[in-house]
Amino acid sequence: MKILVVGTGYVGLVTGVCLSDIGHEVTCFDISSEKIDLLKSGRSPIYEPGLEQLMEKNVKANKLFFTSNVQEAYQSVDCIFIAVGTPETRDGSADLTYVEEVALTIAESIKQDTIVVIKSTVPVGTNDYIERLINERTGEGIKVHLVSNPEFLREGSAIKDTFEGSRIVIGSNSQEAGDFIEEIYSPLSIPIVRTDIRSAEMIKYASNAFLATKISFINEVANLCEKTGANVEEVAVGMGFDKRIGNQFLKAGIGFGGSCFPKDTKALISLANEYDSSSYILDAVLKVNDIQKKRLVEKVKDYFIDIQGKKAAILGLAFKPNTNDIREAPSLELIDELLSLGTEVHVYDPIALENVKEIYGDRVYFHHSIDEAIENADMALLVTEWREVKGFPLKKYKELMKRPVVFDGRNVLSPFDAKKEEITYFSIGR
């Protein structure tokens, strides 16, 4: 099938590349000609393992194209996937400006009935609204049918998640349009969940908010474990064996970040407010996460009598491993807090240094190795569970630091091993 994907961010680019790989002819469109030039040169504007190789394969096979030219993009396609951003507005609701702009372009450009799929995360009711917006503006006798097809991929494992996802949700009020999209995904052996359009929109928010809830829940339990002498990791293992609970997303740490959980939880709260519905649990999820992001710095303040002028080494900046994304990353809050306390902040990350440099410039010292970052440091703070951070030899903390004091925000080290190496060690909930 001939598919147009609008937006070459995480969701759009990965979707476009993967759809071409399962046999469709896909054009990826973006209004940014710089992004398109980069893509045409074979490079991806986002860091995602395996993506450039898959791009190259499908460009060579003449199944994948990139353009920033509207006429070229919207010409005779079977369906259009909208995958543009829906950022957070000041009041926490989702900003639909980009989706609306695409809708207007579709209305002006299409010359035949077309199926429009919204992949972007949008509040309940958006697909109906966009369908009306387009149909009121199309040429004589031309209609679109909207299909909601939310995305569940994770950054860092986006390709695997697309090919081996847990489910594909297709929400439509037209059986035919839904069947058409089901057909597009038929080469993948992933369970298909067919729903009405509003339920599909809600599935996306409810899924992200539920995962965020699990994290805040275990983090709150972790804090109680610390006070009562229990070990949150053992507690999570014991809980996870119950299939009704499950063993995933029970990893305690310094809170969730990224472009999705914080934004989508806020957007769901905003939706609840709009409909005069309660959001007690969701409010608590965000509140616990805000507190959790400060846990490491609280531990630092408890340990050091005077922190002014101390040298802190932050290991890991990205909101999670395998990405250079620092949106809502706990590391940023930590840097802000440490700077405000007069600490000298040194940072290391295998791929996110540049993004952090854009924010802090020369207020922070940037390092390309852990050795360099912790040299002569008074404390090391482990913030992202990169392989390098997890596997860093413990004896080196003792060799290189002024004093080996480690605050582990992701529970990557063993307290037993740390003690054996005579490291002063603090972690979360253990």
Ligand code: UGA
């Ligand atoms: C999340 C969802 O997992 C995807 O299903 C969804 O498609 C995506 O949002 C989206 O809406 O676009 P992502 O934000 O890429 O994916 O990252 P996750 O791997 O889910 O991690 C999110 C945050 O939770 C990270 O900061 C991570 O460190 C934290 N986390 C995760 C924990 O603190 N504990 C855990 O047990 C799991």
